[in-house]
Amino acid sequence: LVQRDYRFERVWFWGCIQGVRGAYYIAEGLGPDRAAPRSRLYSLNCLDWSLLTPATEEMLALAEQVKGRFQGDPSFEYSLAEINTEAAARLVQSGKEPVIKEEARLVATIEHIDRAVGIVPRGAFMKTPLGSVHENRHFEGLSLVEAKKLSSYFHFTEPANLKNKTLWEKADLDPSTDFLDSLEHDIPQGSWSIQLEKGGTVVVLRSLLWLGLTFYHVPMTKQFGYVYFGTGEKNLDLPFML
Amino acid sequence: HGPYQPHEPGYGLDQPGYSPYEDEIPDPQARMLAIKNAKACLLKTSTKSGLNLYDHLANILTKILDEQPTNTVDIIENISKDVKWAQFRKKLDTLRDEHLIPPTFEAAEKYKALFIKEGGEEEHEELDEEMPSLPNVMETAFYFEQAGIGLSKDESYYILLALKNLINVQPIQTCRFWGKILGLEMNYIIAEVELREGEEEEEETGEEGEETVAEEQKEMGEGEEEEEQKEKEPEPPKSTYKPPPEIPKEANGTGTNKYVYFVCNEPGKPWVKLPPVTPAQIVCARQIKKFFTGRLDAPVVSFPPFPGNEANYLRAQIARISAGTHVSPTGFYQFPEDEEEEEGADTYEENPEFEPLPVAEMVESLATWTHHVKGILKQGRCVWINPQKSEENDEDDEEEEEEEEEQQQEERGQPLLTLISEDEGMKDIPAWTAQASTNLIPEYSVAILQSNRWPGAYAFASGRKFENIYFGWGHKYNPEGHTPALPPPAEAEFPSEPGITEAVDPTVEEEIAFKAAQEEALAEAEEEEEEEGDDD
Numbered sequence: 001l002v003q004r005d006y007r008f009e010r011v012w013f014w015g016c017i018q019g020v021r022g023a024y025y026i027a028e029g030l031g032p033d034r035a036a037p038r039s040r041l042y043s044l045n046c047l048d049w050s051l052l053t054p055a056t057e058e059m060l061a062l063a064e065q066v067k068g069r070f071q072g073d074p075s076f077e078y079s080l081a082e083i084n085t086e087a088a089a090r091l092v093q094s095g096k097e098p099v100i101k102e103e104a105r106l107v108a109t110i111e112h113i114d115r116a117v118g119i120v121p122r123g124a125f126m127k128t129p130l131g132s133v134h135e136n137r138h139f140e141g142l143s144l145v146e147a148k149k150l151s152s153y154f155h156f157t158e159p160a161n162l163k164n165k166t167l168w169e170k171a172d173l174d175p176s177t178d179f180l181d182s183l184e185h186d187i188p189q190g191s192w193s194i195q196l197e198k199g200g201t202v203v204v205l206r207s208l209l210w211l212g213l214t215f216y217h218v219p220m221t222k223q224f225g226y227v228y229f230g231t232g233e234k235n236l237d238l239p240f241m242l
Numbered sequence: 243h244g245p246y247q248p249h250e251p252g253y254g255l256d257q258p259g260y261s262p263y264e265d266e267i268p269d270p271q272a273r274m275l276a277i278k279n280a281k282a283c284l285l286k287t288s289t290k291s292g293l294n295l296y297d298h299l300a301n302i303l304t305k306i307l308d309e310q311p312t313n314t315v316d317i318i319e320n321i322s323k324d325v326k327w328a329q330f331r332k333k334l335d336t337l338r339d340e341h342l343i344p345p346t347f348e349a350a351e352k353y354k355a356l357f358i359k360e361g362g363e364e365e366h367e368e369l370d371e372e373m374p375s376l377p378n379v380m381e382t383a384f385y386f387e388q389a390g391i392g393l394s395k396d397e398s399y400y401i402l403l404a405l406k407n408l409i410n411v412q413p414i415q416t417c418r419f420w421g422k423i424l425g426l427e428m429n430y431i432i433a434e435v436e437l438r439e440g441e442e443e444e445e446e447t448g449e450e451g452e453e454t455v456a457e458e459q460k461e462m463g464e465g466e467e468e469e470e471q472k473e474k475e476p477e478p479p480k481s482t483y484k485p486p487p488e489i490p491k492e493a494n495g496t497g498t499n500k501y502v503y504f505v506c507n508e509p510g511k512p513w514v515k516l517p518p519v520t521p522a523q524i525v526c527a528r529q530i531k532k533f534f535t536g537r538l539d540a541p542v543v544s545f546p547p548f549p550g551n552e553a554n555y556l557r558a559q560i561a562r563i564s565a566g567t568h569v570s571p572t573g574f575y576q577f578p579e580d581e582e583e584e585e586g587a588d589t590y591e592e593n594p595e596f597e598p599l600p601v602a603e604m605v606e607s608l609a610t611w612t613h614h615v616k617g618i619l620k621q622g623r624c625v626w627i628n629p630q631k632s633e634e635n636d637e638d639d640e641e642e643e644e645e646e647e648e649q650q651q652e653e654r655g656q657p658l659l660t661l662i663s664e665d666e667g668m669k670d671i672p673a674w675t676a677q678a679s680t681n682l683i684p685e686y687s688v689a690i691l692q693s694n695r696w697p698g699a700y701a702f703a704s705g706r707k708f709e710n711i712y713f714g715w716g717h718k719y720n721p722e723g724h725t726p727a728l729p730p731p732a733e734a735e736f737p738s739e740p741g742i743t744e745a746v747d748p749t750v751e752e753e754i755a756f757k758a759a760q761e762e763a764l765a766e767a768e769e770e771e772e773e774e775g776d777d778d
């Protein structure tokens with residue numbers, strides 16, 4: 001239904017962020033270009049979906065300051081005065097109230113999660129010479145050996161580190177498939193847990209930075225995907241926990 | 243322009259003299275020759291892979307015409323690669339004798355072992371009275387599935403079978419699936435069991451007793467040696483550091499060690515028993531936050547240093563989670579009637595007169611749930627113990643005096659069956675979140691309780707049935723983030739005594755003045771003597 005209403009080509013279930021009083025169910029939809037900013041919808045009961053505004057940089061910066069669980073009520077307002085007096089002062093000057101709504105925080109958190117840990121297997125997406133990204137219809141899945149290596153998975157965001165690689169590494173890359181950042185160089189080292197389940201038929205990657213992000217892939221098939229079930233908080237204690 | 247672009251690789255037609263430009267070759271004979279030459283070029287076999295371009299192109303075109311994919315021109319390179327790959331595989335057929343056994347099969351064999359009953363003994367199933375109760379994992383899984391929590395049906399079934407194996411192997415009275423803790427390399431599946439009486443291990447306590455006795459003897463021996471040496475040479479001062487008295491762990495069957503826990507990485511792998519937990523481990527586990535790797539013998543590197551390896555850390559976390567989050571509907575358990583003091587009560591029994599509350603009430607107020615496991619005190623035990631009692635060998639009187647000054651306050655934890663509504667929240671977040679599993683079908687909905695203090699702990703209740711379970715990483719929720727303990731201030735090495743403390747050496751003037759003063763004193767003394775001598 002959502003697909004019809006919003007004219008998406010593909011819609012999928014992104015995950016669920018659990019608040020104290022209720023949970024948000026998030027869905028994502030895409031148009032033909034896979035790398036375009038995605039439109040996100042949220043719902044409290046999986047029936048009524050509301051569109052979320054795309055995240056702005058300001059929202060992202062503010063949301064990082066807010067800590068603690070989500071409340072479960074989209075109109076709940078966090079008072080910014082306690083958290084960051086600077087930002088609050090700025091807002092007051094511009095005439096708005098120094099609060100940040102939970103909806104905005106939701107948007108920003110989803111954007112953070114997608115940017116930080118939204119991953120896809122290597123070869124699943126291709127970049128055409130024109131620059132648009134679309135699915136590789138010939139993607140047959142990773143082999144078992146490849147599936148165990150962190151380097152076979154990429155972040156699905158603008159690559160930040162690609163240009164820093166040495167020329168020697170770049171020679172091995174295939175520009176149509178390797179245009180994204182690989183997981184190998186994630187800081188801190190070891191922030192992904194990779195496991196084979198069911199005797200090797202499914203490979204599961206769990207992010208330790210955003211606890212609750214789980215990525216699955218069935219090797220040698222086209223199936224993969226990731227989903228987030230959690231509280232929507234970044235795990236800042238990661239360096240202590242490894 | 244011609245049909246063949248000279249810059250594209252693979253087409254060996256950029257050699258002059260062979261370009262089949264039809265408009266330049268009027269002679270049909272020559273054209274046929276040119277065509278043959280072109281074909282011969284295409285048929286040139288590559289030295290690397292033994293293919294030739296002509297066959298390859300023919301295969302590609304055949305494949306395209308067969309499959310007719312959309313947007314062929316965009317994916318032509320991939321098609322080319324696929325065709326080459328297919329060719330490649332056929333070539334190596336002769337070498338492919340060894341069939342790669344993917345790990346899938348090994349795992350499948352293990353699961354198969356789970357399914358096989360032990361032959362012979364269980365031909366007819368006897369219902370002994372002593373038969374331990376196998377937890378109905380599938381039923382529990384169903385209820386939790388209503389809430390959206392849980393493992394897949396396959397995995398639950400495997401766990402059920404693995405638990406059955408465990409029961410057959412170990413002498414177990416009751417058994418329960420406690421939950422699953424995720425780890426970096428592998429996960430842990432945990433079963434909580436109560437061993438039959440008399441099966442507790444007495445070897446461990448014996449070993450510990452021997453160790454402490456040996457240490458004390460050693461200390462006394464060293465003390466004697468040092469006293470002898472003191473008379474001979476000045477000794478470096480003895481360290482005044484005394485480690486805090488070791489708090490003994492609780493006996494098996496009570497308090498934190500009430501249940502014994504078995505873990506395995508995957509159903510089908512052998513179950514490993516976790517050692518009983520000591521208070522020192524719990525106290526330390528409260529201060530650190532580390533991921534589990536999945537291997538029980540992994541060391542836990544942290545500050546303050548954790549006394550033990552991952553198995554101990556796992557056991558300590560399990561104890562904390564159980565103490566913090568195991569709840570049951572109020573009234574389900576009650577104290578036996580002949581208990582006088584509620585504080586000392588350690589046992590509880592089912593209340594035969596328990597009337598289950600409707601689900602709506604269970605969800606609305608948290609007072610309908612109670613903890614049925616004792617909370618852990620700061621000391622690391624459930625029952626407070628005075629550490630001074632445990633030291634039976636007091637060597638010097640000084641030690642006694644020091645300890646009396648530092649008397650520890652007796653710690654009182656919450657009594658056993660406390661309502662969870664008295665659990666403190668963190669900041670604005672209540673300690674528990676209660677929901678009904680579905681609002682649409684109130685007759686069959688189940689009351690679900692999620693813990694906010696230990697994310698991953700869930701409990702459900704529906705009528706008389708209830709259950710607790712844990713799925714998660716095994717850490718407590720800390721809204722502020724984890725701050726590791728600071729190292730304690732360095733101990734003062736030596737007490738400041740005049741013999742040890744540095745003093746400024748006297749300067750030359752001071753020395754001369756001192757010498758002069760001494761000589762004067764001597765001269766005076768001599769004069770006095772001379773005078774006395776003169777007097778005589």
